[in-house]
Amino acid sequence: MRQSGQSRRLLIGAAIGGGLLIALIFFWIGYAARPPPDTSGLQALADRYRALGRRERGFTGQSVRAAVRRDEIGRHLSSLASRPHIAGTPGHRATAEYFRDVLSGLPGFEVFTRNYSVPVGMTVGQGESLFTIVYSNGTVVESQRQEKELVKLNLTDQVPPILSFTPSGNVSGPVVFANYGRERDFEYLQQLNVTLSGAIALMRYGGVGRGKKLVNAAAYGCIGGIVYSDPADGWAVPGRLDDVYPNSWWLPPTGVQRGSAKMRQADPQTPAYPSLPFAYRDEFDEIKQQTDPPVFSPIPGYPVGYGDAMKLLGVLEGANISSYVKGGLPIDYRAGGSFAPGVDHARLVVNNRILEGVNAVNVFAEMKGDLEPDRYVLLGNHRDAWGAGAVDATSGSAVLLEIARMLGQFYSDGWRPRRSILLCSWDVEEQGITGSWEWVEDRLPQIREKVVAYINIDIAVRGNYSIRTNADPLLQEAALQALKNLPAQDGGTMFEEFKRRWLDQDYRLSVPIGSSDYSAFIQTAAVPIIDASYVADPKYSSYYPLYHSMYETLPVMESIIDPGLRAHGEVAIWGVEMLRLLSETWLLPYDEAALIANIRNRFNSATPPSQWGWPASAAKYDKYVNDTWKEFDSALTALEAESARLGSAVQQLQERIDAGSEDIDPMSVRGFNDRRMRVMQTLADPGALLRDKTLRNLVFSSQTEETEISAGFPGLQDLLAVAKKRSNETEIWKQIAQHVSALVFRMHSLRYQLQDSGL
Numbered sequence: 001m002r003q004s005g006q007s008r009r010l011l012i013g014a015a016i017g018g019g020l021l022i023a024l025i026f027f028w029i030g031y032a033a034r035p036p037p038d039t040s041g042l043q044a045l046a047d048r049y050r051a052l053g054r055r056e057r058g059f060t061g062q063s064v065r066a067a068v069r070r071d072e073i074g075r076h077l078s079s080l081a082s083r084p085h086i087a088g089t090p091g092h093r094a095t096a097e098y099f100r101d102v103l104s105g106l107p108g109f110e111v112f113t114r115n116y117s118v119p120v121g122m123t124v125g126q127g128e129s130l131f132t133i134v135y136s137n138g139t140v141v142e143s144q145r146q147e148k149e150l151v152k153l154n155l156t157d158q159v160p161p162i163l164s165f166t167p168s169g170n171v172s173g174p175v176v177f178a179n180y181g182r183e184r185d186f187e188y189l190q191q192l193n194v195t196l197s198g199a200i201a202l203m204r205y206g207g208v209g210r211g212k213k214l215v216n217a218a219a220y221g222c223i224g225g226i227v228y229s230d231p232a233d234g235w236a237v238p239g240r241l242d243d244v245y246p247n248s249w250w251l252p253p254t255g256v257q258r259g260s261a262k263m264r265q266a267d268p269q270t271p272a273y274p275s276l277p278f279a280y281r282d283e284f285d286e287i288k289q290q291t292d293p294p295v296f297s298p299i300p301g302y303p304v305g306y307g308d309a310m311k312l313l314g315v316l317e318g319a320n321i322s323s324y325v326k327g328g329l330p331i332d333y334r335a336g337g338s339f340a341p342g343v344d345h346a347r348l349v350v351n352n353r354i355l356e357g358v359n360a361v362n363v364f365a366e367m368k369g370d371l372e373p374d375r376y377v378l379l380g381n382h383r384d385a386w387g388a389g390a391v392d393a394t395s396g397s398a399v400l401l402e403i404a405r406m407l408g409q410f411y412s413d414g415w416r417p418r419r420s421i422l423l424c425s426w427d428v429e430e431q432g433i434t435g436s437w438e439w440v441e442d443r444l445p446q447i448r449e450k451v452v453a454y455i456n457i458d459i460a461v462r463g464n465y466s467i468r469t470n471a472d473p474l475l476q477e478a479a480l481q482a483l484k485n486l487p488a489q490d491g492g493t494m495f496e497e498f499k500r501r502w503l504d505q506d507y508r509l510s511v512p513i514g515s516s517d518y519s520a521f522i523q524t525a526a527v528p529i530i531d532a533s534y535v536a537d538p539k540y541s542s543y544y545p546l547y548h549s550m551y552e553t554l555p556v557m558e559s560i561i562d563p564g565l566r567a568h569g570e571v572a573i574w575g576v577e578m579l580r581l582l583s584e585t586w587l588l589p590y591d592e593a594a595l596i597a598n599i600r601n602r603f604n605s606a607t608p609p610s611q612w613g614w615p616a617s618a619a620k621y622d623k624y625v626n627d628t629w630k631e632f633d634s635a636l637t638a639l640e641a642e643s644a645r646l647g648s649a650v651q652q653l654q655e656r657i658d659a660g661s662e663d664i665d666p667m668s669v670r671g672f673n674d675r676r677m678r679v680m681q682t683l684a685d686p687g688a689l690l691r692d693k694t695l696r697n698l699v700f701s702s703q704t705e706e707t708e709i710s711a712g713f714p715g716l717q718d719l720l721a722v723a724k725k726r727s728n729e730t731e732i733w734k735q736i737a738q739h740v741s742a743l744v745f746r747m748h749s750l751r752y753q754l755q756d757s758g759l
Helices: 002-032 040-051 061-067 070-080 090-104 183-191 210-219 284-288 306-313 394-412 435-442 444-450 473-485 494-501 519-525 554-561 563-584 592-605 616-658 666-677 714-725 730-754
Strands: 110-123 130-135 140-142 169-173 175-177 200-204 224-228 301-303 343-350 352-367 372-382 419-426 451-456 466-471 529-535
Touching (some): 061 394, 061 563, 070 554, 090 110, 090 352, 090 394, 090 419, 169 200, 200 210, 210 224, 210 301, 224 343, 301 343, 352 435, 372 394, 372 435, 372 444, 394 563, 419 435, 419 563, 435 444, 435 519, 451 519, 466 473, 466 494, 473 529, 473 592, 494 563, 529 563, 554 563, 592 730, 616 730, 714 730
Parallel strands (some): 175 200, 224 301, 372 419, 451 529
Antiparallel strands (some): 110 352, 169 343, 352 419, 466 529
């Protein structure tokens, strides 16, 4: 029995051992026959990593010039300027559909929209606003209710003259001539003992904005304001007032400049927040009560042509102030306050309204980058106008669509940008830069993280003399580099042509701040910006005379300003090359040293704090600011040293890239670019600009107040202007001290951003 049991155990053991052996054999057979491991994902990742080190590639400047089609620009210009397209009108709504249709048909682009519900200023009815001169015998002389149609254009939906967002009113009284409507102009009239209270102020464009003129007039007791374009300010040629449209581009006596008189950009009902359906909105009655600073004018305002202005000037008495005014009309400029014999009074009637809930449609076309799709270069233009808008901004709209077509053509040929390109067609710009500002507020965190630069082409062509580019200091050299990369039509480069044109002028680039769709990008998001336009010879005109008038039409553009649309083509060529440069260059072409130099120049040009007029009650703030001003100087010195070190590192890295070095870590370059992208953003300080909480950039923002003190920095300038009027209020001096502290803190933050270090 024991032997039998032992035999069974041996048999069982043998069976188990044999089974294990067989299993092991099959395991090895299976292992040997297994498919190779799938490393495609790892390989793709490695390939993508290596691709990040791709050097600049793409089309050449010559191919860009060969690609532009002026006939396409002309087609878009004719379609978009065929009727007025004021925000809130049927013509305006049609432009969004036009852009969607055109952009959707181009290769490489994904088209989408983003809508906001915003207010616009409109007239009530047609031609119900006007001013009249009432004579003692009952005779009434009226201003024109609409510009005289000097050429038959068959335009419908034309908006009457308007200063939008000014209140309706029916006021009468004497008239005073207040020059540009600046505070010092009203003070000048007071020195002449002119009674301002109860008067209607006649003012000319220039000096300060439309809304500021009316706010100033109200502050000195005036009950209404009338604004006109004086020939001496570049709207016509003094002494040659018969050489005007339609025979030339100069403004005729009947031409009227429309515009917004709103004092705050974007939707005033949702400050610092986008105007989405669920947004909380301040009531307009509440906003109208805001006075420090104001958002709207408290008195009615109305624009007229210089022909109607002459009618008023011709019946004014008072001191002859022609030598002070230096105007361009063939008439004596008198201070007014009283009328010539036989004139009883003047009356101003304004019938305006605010149309709420207008659908602002921003149209976007995105071309994805193939290596860094989460980094964006933006180029934008606005569609709305104050009439047919053949110059402002339909010239830019037509150029944007041609830029899109050219990019689509290069895409079809196999080109892909390194970074994504986003073309932006903004809405409701003329009513206070609304569409673009609302989108920036809506996408602020993403913009600050992902946007390399914003390129603006508002008015693409307002003359035929030369292209003119302006940019913040980080991108000024890049804007010129694009010109250097492009061949000129007549040989050489566009930059050489640019320099020749501006040889006896100042061709240095200035910094655009607050009058177009770049405003929110630089002032709120604090990202780099560039603006471009083809301009007239500044010896003859600093802008274009038919600005915002009914006469800004297609025939003027095609027969007088830009026959053959050559200038339009040049701006389109520059725009494409600028997009290529910023989207394709591996190392971003920023110039940090220029930014620091700009800040240093602002500091050096500022009036020293000891001369700010400190009252005895603010002695402790006086001492603090004077001490902190020295720290400001020291911080700038440290910044200059740091920017020099960064500049050296950039140069060395660029040399290695140009030499084709293979040992450059692509992710290090990516991180280096990202750090430099955020340099401008260190200047943003939410809440530090106390006069306008929607603004954040302490260096590059708009000023809202007038002052003769040079403070170099917009928020500080505004506070000093207020302090001049309220010097005995200790609180304003405390705010000045706080703002200086914020400026110095931002200089330290900027230095940390420039440094290649951790926390």
